[in-house]
Every structure is written in structure tokens, then in C-alpha cells.
Amino acid sequence: MLETFDEIDETDADPPRSRGSRVRRAIAATVALVLLLLVGAVAAYLLFLNHELTSNVKHSALLPTPGVSGAAAPPARKAAAKDAQNILFIGSDSRTTVADGRSDVIVLMHVAADRKTVTLVHFPRDLYVSVPGHGKDKINAAFAYGGAPLLVETLQNLVGVPIDHVAVVGFEGFKRMTDAVGGVNVYVEEAGSTSEFTFHKGYQMMNGEMALAFVRERHALSQGDISRGKRQEAFIKALLLKSLSRDVLANPVRLAQFVDAGTKNLTVDQAFSIGDMRSEAFGMRNLRGSDIAFVTAPFTGFGTAPNGGSIDIVDEPGMRLLGDALQNDAMSGYKDQTHTP
Template sequence: MNEDFDLPEADGAIRRRPRRRRRTALIALLVVLCLIAVVGIVVGRYLYSLDNAYQKRTVVSLDDDNSGLSGSGTNILLLGSDKRNPQDAAAEKVSGQRSDTIMLVHIPADGGEAYIVSFPRDIYIDIPGHGKDRINSALAYGGLPLAVTTVENYTKTPIDHVALIDFDGIQGLVDSLGGVDVNIPKSFERDGSTFTQGTQHLDGKEALVFARERKSFADGDFQRNRDQQQLLKAIVVKMISRDTLTSPGKLKDAVENISPYLTTDDGLDSGTIVKLGLANRGLRGSDMHFLAAPHGDPYTTSGGASVVAGDEKGMEALRTALKDDTMEEYAAKAG
């Protein structure tokens, strides 16, 4: 069973808390684009060329700042941007980017597994300094700093690292891997491509269409979130397969293709990833657990905006699990 995912770029400094076990960032990056396995598990003589390719990413500095939030384990925010049309962005007085993909990755203090929580892009919550709006508007209003603050406030959880990727980077990554085998949850057709329920081999172009589509489904963005989780897992499984890890050329191509579309905090440098990769060579797709953030039903605001209601009772349970590092129990109850 296989799967994938996506993200953009942004600028500005983000608040950073004292770093926890840096090895956990490995799983985060694996979840983002699998560069972990790419750069980390490769033998030393290939590191130089891979490092050069990885440097093409955009790096964001995170300032040390204790917001009063606490919790065990490590949390990484993963975002994917739609890179909105400049004219539309100007008309709405936003920066041109909204995070269509919002995932919070929690790695327990003992490492070894990852819990990936997807948030509906239209969930209606407080955006600091802007009142209530869709959660995906935070990136547009204030870049990565505001996106991080917004998610921290909503989950009451400190975010240790952040990564963003542009959707277009997924196409090059998947093609460099020779395509990926994705478990298609629901059949649909889009842009000349047919996606049939069950396992299907997708090339880069098809993977991009699959990850973006929501209008074909009755529950729209909710199904897209599930599809993106499937694509993410497919990429991870392919990246850590023997076929890929024993092919220096394929690994280098993967890093080369994805890095220009990637933004990370400066703590996820190639040296750190190498150490993390070597320490986590046993990680497999089955160690990643995908969940949906608690939410209510879609509704229309008094201003005519289509949004998704929050679920405070459900969020309190998630907040407690994140703080107490009990995501395994939470995931079992959530199914």
C-alpha cells in the first residue's frame, strides 16, 4: 500500500522553541518528501552531490521564543500551497499563497513512528490579528510565521519544525522515482486521467492531478485530504525501497527535482538528515498513522463564505494527546 503529499515556500522568521530530539525530524522530512531516506541512508561517497542538490531549497530561520506551550514528543507542521493567481490574490489583498494541505506530524518522544493529522483547509478558526477565517488563509495573510502561530494556538501545541512544498515539486519527484503505486480510495476522472479504486501506478502528472482534485467528490476537501495521505505514503514506501536506496542516480534525481520547491527551517540541514537517516533505517510505511483533525459540518457564514465548523470537544481530546504524548491511544480510539 502506497501514498503522497505536497507544500510551498514563504519567508520571514518563525519562533522556535528549544529543539527536542533532532532524530525525530527525520520522520518529519520523510513525511514531507522523503529526503530523509534520500540524504540520510545513502553511503558517504554520494553525500557531496546530494548535499549540493538539497541546498537549492529555501531556508527559514526560527527564533527562540517560549510561548508558554508545552508537550512531549516533536511536532512538525507540513504545508502545501496553491500558489494563487496574482490577480486574484491582489483583489483579495493576500500574498498569493494559501495552504491547501495542512498536516501536523507528531513523533513520540521514543521515536520510531509518526502520527500525521490532516486539517480541512476551510475549517473556520481564529487567525491572530485577522479575526475568524479559514485556517488556510493564515499563510496568505502572514506567511510561515502566522501559519505556525495559528496552528499552535488552535492545537495548543508547540511546533518545532516547519516544511512547505509547492505542488509542482511532486510531479518531478514522482517521475524521478519511476512513478508510485497508490491506493486509490474512490474512482474518478479528471484532466484526461482515469483513477480507479484500488492500487494504481501513477506517473508525476497523474500524481499531481490526483493530489489536487476535490470537485469530483461529494465531500470535496475531506476526500482530497485522504487522497493526499495515500499519495504521501506511496512516495515514502517507494523512497525507502531497496530499488531506490541502492540507486545513487535515482536518489540524486529525486533530491534535485524536489529541493527547489521546498522550504524548511534551518535545523533540517543535510548533516542533520544524514544522522537521522542512519539512526532510523528501520522506518517503514506501516509506521505512519494518518488521522483527520476533529471538525464539524460545512456551513455558510453570515458574510456568505463556505467554511467548515470546528469541534471543540474533539479538539480537546487531540490537544491532550499531543501534550501528553499519548497519540497511540488517541489514534486507536479515533479508528
């Protein structure tokens, strides 16, 4: 029978050595019980997080199926790329829906094979490219024509690299994630203001509402959508770093809130399992600010499409350099070669 501390009395007739032994056994039993409870609590917490992920994340056919709707097979992965991953993030302003055919953020995340660096490539939505089956058009028109699968096919043709996974998230999800981690410290490259907030050049702490206003603004910025893209890059980097920090990962309540906020408004491709998502996050747990780089898909300037719309003109040689770096998992050597006006 398990002995308690109350059962160990100084008047016990046992010799001192026996009493000490009984005390040690009682302490050992208590420590074992505490450890058992801790293990159980951790297991229950992990099951809770897994339940949140499983119940919140939606899966959809976001990748093209070769042969369906004329889709071609993805480019072959080069041996040099090894286990590098290319994940396409499509963001939609919460004032509309992705289902309406509007993609406000197009970012290709390249995760190096050794998981030590991440490069996020922003494709301006007005980039004038070839859209399979539709001729030349703005890149975000691909989404309007054929959803995520056609946008994936368009990008694969543009940079020659297979896209492994796709994730679609609304701006409202970014807002909730920001609040869940207690705010993010974002670098403001270009000062400005909205009706509610003022943004000063340099690092600025932002809550969800402020961050949402920050990434939405474009008309008051010097380069319009290009400047807005840079703001989105800065915000994504700040959120990524905060989510991987000890403040979040070591705080069960905050981590649970972040997981819930980040997955309630998330749709991924059917092949991107919850296990895959956990594995990728775990592999990037040691990332620091210097390990995350942003580049803008290269363009030479601005122009006008035949239909009168404003467009960003692709820098063809620069795009080939970008494609070669992605294909060979050599983005660290590309960071200083961004070709923008």
C-alpha cells in the same frame, strides 16, 4: 614497489612458498586498492548529495519570533513528549505560488520520540478557527494574513503543541519526486476521473502527472476539499514509503534524482539545518506502512461564515483530544478516535 600480476611468472626462481606469498600480497594490494576506490566513490557521492541539499534547499523565517508582530511564545513541551518532533508541511498548488498567500495542504507531521511511528494530521483548509489578531476565519487565511509564522501560531494555539520546524513545498515538487522514484503505488479510496486519468478504487500505480491530477481534484469528489485531503494523505504516505525503500536508498542514481527533485522546490525554517534533515530521515529509515497513520483534524460538519464562505466547523472536544495526544506523544492511542462527520 607494488607488484602486479604480470610480474609474477611461473618461471620465477623463488621457491613455491615465496611465489604463493607474493601472489597473496598482490591480491591483498589489489583488494586494498579496490576498497580505497569504493570508499572514495562513496565519500564523493555523499559530498555530492550534501552539495545538492545545501544548494537546493532554501531557508526562510517560517517560524514566529516571540514578541515580533505580537507573536506569543510557543507552548511548553511536556516531559512526556521527550524528543518527539512536530513538523508542519505547507503545500501550494503549482498553478499559483505560496507567495500569493495560498496554502492548499496543511499537514502536521508528528514523529514519535522513538522514531518508530509517524502520524500526519491533515487540517482542512476551510477549518474555522481563531487566527491571532484577525478573529475567526478559515485556517488557510492565517497564511494569507501573516505567512507561515501566523499559521504556525494559529496551529500552536489550536492544539497546544510547539511546532519544531516548517517546510513549504509546491505541488510541482511532488510531481518531480514521484517520477524520480519511478512512480508510487497509491491507495484510491474514492474512484473518479479527470479529463486525462481514471482512478479506480484500490491501489493504483501513478507517475508524476497522474499523481498531480489525483491530489488536485476536489470538485468531483463526494466531500470536496475533505476528500481531496484524504487523497493527499494517501499520496504522501505512498511517496514517503517509496522514498525510504531499498529501491531508492540502495540506488545511487535514483536517490540522487529524488534528493534533487525534492529539494529544488523546498523552503524550510532557518533552524532546520541540513544535518537535522539528514538525522530525521535516518531515524525514520525503518518505517513500514503500518507505522504511518493519517488523521483529519476533527470537525463536526459544514457551515457558512458571516461573510458567506463555506467552512468546516471544529469539533472542540475532539480537538482537545488531538491536542492532548500530540502534547504527550500518544498519537498511537488516538488513531481510532478521529472525530469526523
